[in-house]
Amino acid sequence: MITTAQSVAANAEEQREESFLSLIEEHKSMVYGLAWNSFQDAALAEEIAQDVFLELHKHLERLEGANHIKNWLRKVTVNRCIDHSRRRKLRPNLGLDDVPEPAAAAPDSDPLLEARLRRMVASLPEKLRTVVILRYQEDLSLEEIGAVLGLPAQTVKSRLQRSLEMLRAKLEPGALGRER
Amino acid sequence: MKRLFFSVLLCAAMAASASAQLKLNLDHLASKASESVDITLDASTLQLAGRFLSAEKSDDPKLKETVGKLKGIQVRTFQFSSLGAYSQSDLQPVREQLKSPGWMRILAAQEKDEGAEIYLRTEQGKPAGIAILAWEPKELAVVHLDGPVSLEDLAGLGGKFGIPNVPAAAGGKFAKK
């Protein structure tokens, strides 16, 4: 026979799980995307994403509000990616076959160009790569990127500029097919 | 009739064995004495001491042999600071016991208020115990050795650990052979 207290507890747990599930659905593309764009490795990206959401589950009670949760997820995901890249020294997976489905369809997309850009971004140094991904995947401002990485906005700006110069240089006419 | 005979024999045997233990009730003298010695070593203690006699290489084999014969030792000595602290009546209870069957006085010597007596106990013609009473004006001693130890055995201990040799000139039973 189930007591009232037990049923209340069971209900509470069920609600908690539902809330958590909705959080996963809301933020899974962001978290998975950050990981995938950093390494272009689907298995690693899912591993990192799962770790991040497990951490969220542990710290959920301490997080207040949607923005707090979002920023927290972003920061934790970036840190996990940085840890992995320093530990494993990954070579990016440059193939087109394993590209996950985009979260949103893009008009006039050029898959080949996109793949090339992704390869170029993945080959950037870790400090520059992270800035580029946060800027162009999440569309964060320099200050917001600085808040995630713990850097002054000016440092973020200079790293971003350097990254774009490197990418443009690789995309120069005549440079197609010859990636440095 | 036979039953009565055996009963008497049994009683005699029991009496004989009972006389092996002397009751030396002289504790009342200890309170008067300036110094006293009270040593009682039973068979188990003698056995234990005998093991350590064997362990000590300096100990004489004769000593070990003599100790091996002993079943018990009782020694009571009293030294008094004044005259008249004790009397011969204090030794009477001991003398009464030494009148039991098996005991025989083989020496009695007295001069004024000094003297000594030696008693031997035998069982079936063989030594079974020795008792010594010795007294001086300010000193009294009673010694009882239980076991098939002879006076010759004790004489053989002379010259060891400061025990004076029994002079051969005395002749007779105490002479060291």
Added chain:
Amino acid sequence: MNLEDQLRQALRRRRPPAGFEQRVLAAVRNQASQGQRPRESGWARWFPPRTWAAAMAALAVLFLIAGQVREHWRQRQAGLQAREQLIYALELTSSKLTYAQQKALQQRTIALNIREKP
């Protein structure tokens, strides 16, 4: 399209493979069940039962040995004490025997002297 727009398209968010949410929930439940296992106390973590048992057994053996050693030394002390008492008793016996013999000798001498007197 400029480079930045191209980058935005190339680096847009990606959906994880199907069933990702269920896999996360399963991992959360697994983590929760591990957390419910009774945690060992500090002592049990450092000294698991097997180690405790072995340590207690070793202590018991040590106590036994210590007890036997103590008993050995006690017996040795008792034996040495008994030996000393025995030797002392024999010293006293021998001295009293000598005294008795000397007394007997004195008496005999006196008797002889008396007999020899004219």
